[in-house]
Amino acid sequence: MDDAKCLVDEEWFFYFQVSASLWKEKLAKFKGSQIIVPINWAFHQVDEHTFDFGQNRKEANLSQLVTLAESENKKIIFYLPLTPAPFLANGGVPDYLKSILSLNKEGMAHTCLDHEGKVNKLYSFFDQHIYRGFSYFVRNLGDYVRREKINSDFWGVNLGSLVEGKFNSYLEDYSPLFHRSFGGYIEVLKEQDRDYAINTPEEERVLIDKFHFFILDLYKKVAREGLGANWEGDFKVNLLGGNTIDFIKRSFNTDQINNYVDEMKEGVFQGLLPSTILLGKDSKSEIFNQQLNDILTQNYLPQRLNPPLNDDRSYNFSILSFxxxxxxxxxxxxxxxxxxxxxxxxxxxxxxxxxxxxxxxxxxxxxxxxxxxxxxxxxxxxxxxxxxxxxxxxxxxxxxxxxxxxxxxxxxxxxxxxxxxxxxxxxxxxxxxxxxxxxxxxxxxxxxxxxxxxxxxxxxxxxxxxxTFHLRHLDIDLPEDIDFFWSTRHVSTGEIKYREVRRLHLYNTGENKKNFKIKLRNNVSLIKKSNEDNGKIKTKQHYFEVEIGPSGSVGVDFGIWS
Amino acid sequence: MLKGHYLFAVFSHLQSSYQLLYLFTENGPMTKKAWDELKTEMVDLKFKNLNRLNQFVLKMAERIGAPQVLLFSPREFNQVVENIEKGEDFLEALASKGRPLEVDLSTQKSKFWDNF
Known part of the structure; x- marks a missing residue:
């Protein structure tokens, strides 16, 4: 069985693609302590009225999956897609329900390539049959979870991609089905207020946004009710490589993997949860994987999925933001x-x-x-x-x-x-x-x-x-091909003279060695080098010199004085 | 600079004008910067009629030296995507389903296109 199907590098496990007899062995390969498992609705829906949670196929037994993960000291976190899911065939919709293709604003079908290069078409979630089917599924899923006493957290995920820097949910749809539903929505508003009218295209755009949000909320509501105490909340996941331009580029193998790094960081700083699950394992470069691991797996995911309690201020790094x-x-x-x-x-x-x-x-x-x-x-x-x-x-x-x-x-x-x-x-x-x-x-x-x-x-x-806010940030002027990000943590008892500790992560995405200097400033001291992978740091009195080879990375910790 | 043998153009027809939505070759779409510049230069890439849009796409094909131009409405593009079978080559599917335009590569090139 191909490890790529387990998506080990991003802690996702596609249970429905791996024989149950291999689950334990595959779960043991995950480095982190928590494993993300996306629920595949179509996989559990046998026909219109029947579900399989392990009664017929061992691969559908979620309870067994949780037990095996626990035996490996890992925690399963379930993601329940609240929108079409482009990493699943038909966007996760069971065969008997697929009907009208979901379209983007320009009338193009929402279509994605998954990590194996398969074309997945997405169907309109404005189809009331899909809504009814989803409601029925989450009720049954919730009953199963309670019956089996599964304690895992379930997060509803609103899947989408960044289009010109803005998150577009895959639920957003402009198919004829959407337009019919939207017409009905306007009629209801008019019934409530006889004088209601849309006067400008801007007003219509805002109302369409609200309507999309309203429909997403309906899916969220039934999922929350169905899963009861296991429901943890919801968030947005931006899938890298998931918009129409990406589809074209990826179809012709002309996408540049390093271009996704900025998109991943944009997602993080918009409060989204970026994911590379649509991108093939082979297409990710070593330096991309390094950044993915440092930013997402080590810093951002734990911060989002298990935020520390106020009295539990750990010394783990989290993403820096002013x-x-x-x-x-x-x-x-x-x-x-x-x-x-x-x-x-x-x-x-x-x-x-x-x-x-x-x-x-x-x-x-x-x-x-x-x-x-x-x-x-x-x-x-x-x-x-x-x-x-x-x-x-x-x-x-x-x-x-x-x-x-x-x-x-x-x-x-x-x-x-x-x-x-x-x-x-x-x-x-x-x-x-x-x-x-x-x-x-x-x-x-x-x-x-x-x-x-x-x-x-x-x-x-x-x-x-x-x-005037006295933020004490280092000015850094980096050469081309050097990527970076900052993280921060609380000080330990031995570091009491500092207010906080900041880490600068530097990566060379180019093909040549790079040398550059970073100046220190008042109230900022260099504490230590946190890693040197095909790179070196030399400290001087008022600055330090960095040398990074191709695909190399270095990390430096600074103390910010109180 | 966009290069390729095939130039694919997807356009929509809305409120009595034709708008170019996507322009790409088998080597991918234009850079975002070039596309944004083109949109600004050509007033959102909206054309009064299909003939003008065709002329524009043909000039672009001449500029990049693409002998084959294929036009799609979103519906036609969606049909290609919808009918694509597992393992089928997307480029072949697109090249065989689009509306071809005749390209004359001997046409004099204008300086306007140098930025693209």
């Missing part, structure tokens, strides 16, 4: 791009900020160390309340106030007055209000000023503003 940038779905123009923030961050804080599209979910601003950028118009009552709670606990916010609802602007003024909070008003390109309470800050600025500013002025603006 900023959360939120966007509005109401406005297609990317203000953070046009006002120069993204350009500035990509120069100075590349791979060290999170970027979120507002998709009808509410940020809780749980990490007070991060600076949150908010467009005024996304602030509703819930976000406003979360923001003030976080502010009082030390949370930091930068708000473009132009479209801030008057009601919330008034409430904020009232909050400042009632609590005698310090407010500074200054003019720096824009009228700026700087509200401070202990560590907490709310900084309001005018977005309209940027139209009149040159690119270098925008950069000066953001440089000055971000400098």
């Amino acid at each position: 900023f959360n940038i939120y966007n509005s779905t109401l406005n297609q123009e990317n203000r953070w791009l046009s006002n120069g923030l993204l350009g500035f961050l990509n120069q100075k804080y590349k791979w060290a900020y999170n970027y979120y599209f507002n998709e009808y979910s509410y940020p809780d601003f749980g990490d007070e160390n991060k600076v949150n950028f908010l467009p005024g118009e996304i602030i509703d009552l819930k976000i406003f309340q979360n923001m003030l709670r976080s502010f009082m606990e030390g949370g930091k916010f930068i708000i473009e106030k132009d479209k801030l609802d008057e009601e919330f602007a008034r409430r904020l003024e009232l909050f400042i007055l009632e609590n005698s909070i310090k407010v500074e008003r200054l003019k720096f390109f824009s009228e700026i209000q700087n509200i401070t309470l202990g560590e907490g800050r709310i900084l309001l600025f005018e977005g309209s000023i940027f139209k009149a500013l040159a690119e270098n002025q925008k950069r000066v603006f953001w440089e000055k503003i971000t400098n």
